[in-house]
Amino acid sequence: MAKRPGGELATRPLHFIWIADCSGSMSIDGKIQALNNAIREALPHMRTVADENPNAEVLVRALKFSSGAQWHVSQPTPVADFKWTDLPADGVTDLGRALGMLAEQLRIPPMSDRALPPVLVLISDGCPTDDFNGGLRMLMAEPWGKKAVRIAIAIGEDADTEVLQTFIGHPELKPLQANNPEALVRHIKWVSTAVLKSASAPASQASGVVAGLNVPIPAPPVTAAGPQSADDVW
């Protein structure tokens, strides 16, 4: 057969970014270790979902915030090669700074306009100590920030769910509450599988017809141990 017209073919990139709270309070009652374990346990499930859709190239990164913010894994890494190094916990909760750094990475370029909607997963146990609204404004000023699938997980009763809901930006999608390690594992697995699968499906959506999410997100699993359960430790 004659040579196929055109340049190099490529599957569509899907950027999946963990945004992890590493403030000092995360060191209490084993929260940070539970988070490290949950993400590590979720990786094989992420790889399975990614393998089921060979037309999406799942690229994973991680951003941590405490006193300031820093890329924990800065390079978009194919999920097959992604390894989780434990996060330490210390300092305050500079979430605004983290969102500003995220905004820089979601610009076009370095992002491509042919990408699939990025998935941003924010996990926090407290209240921002810096300019959260300023950081969120920077994020939402970027087209990919606005179009990203934004998920939030609240660890423990002290997490500021109002802030997390503002980050999500869609009233029909609520922050997921994790008051014990099992719930955290369950939520992390859900975003790593069900949400990832939805974001990697290429169906188009008509814009401006109805308000709501640009990526249909399946219902999260019913929490077996709800708030104020006897199993709660956070």
Place this chain on the structure above:
Amino acid sequence: MVTPVTDSALPAWRTLRASVRGAAHERAGLPNQDAVRIVRLDAGRALLVSLADGHGSAKSFRSRSGARLAVVVAQKVCGHLFKLDRPSQIKRWAEEQLPLELVRHWLEGVNRSLQRQPFTSAELETLDTAARQQVESYPSLAYGSTLLAVVVAPGFILYLQLGDGDFLTVSAEGEITRPIPQDARLIANETTSLCSPKAWNEVRVRFQTLAGAPPALILAATDGYANAYRDEAGFQQVARDYWELLRDEGEEAVRPHLKDWLNEASQQGSGDDITLGLLWRPVAQF
């Protein structure tokens, strides 16, 4: 598959088209939701190539029908261009009235379809409560589709586009242009659509009076094609390569391979349905 159009006043345009089911659609058991139509207008003196891409999301469960309706409506509405006399009238009608007429006829077609075949419980039961309410209050959402159309006539070329997808042209010198620029809003699989509110405001029209030489090749494609390439340069190369193959080796160098090439692009690239329409002038026309 190949439609030659000749007239003493019109260069001999030739056409090719192909449409393939996306690799992701095959895995999900979904049909090809694109549509393509090539017809002659104005007693054979003009040619219309129209493509439509049904959205394929859960809420747009009749988008395959919506896409087929879109290309039929394009034929009906673009036929009116040739009832007008002067190029200035045609241009004005195309820019001001044609978008309204396209959307109006498409919505009428949707309503007729709904009267004949109301939504079934099987169609609606796959939706969650919120999605079901949205479709019931906004039924045209179920038929959502984009539309790209190009009319080549002796005195003008008209491009129109609603939603994502791409036009590329190649000059006889090999220069690539986009007659309708990319819409920066259309990322993340969101697209303007025939079912959008006031969709006529989203129709982009480019009317070119033919004073000099027309393009050597015009390429129209649904977004699954451009999304299959790593970058814009790689996609623009598609048009240049088609033109060089057709110019140097003729139609037989392209036609038998077209579906295989599109399948390869979907499998190794976007995973989406891909539909392509090519119009070109054989080299003897230069």
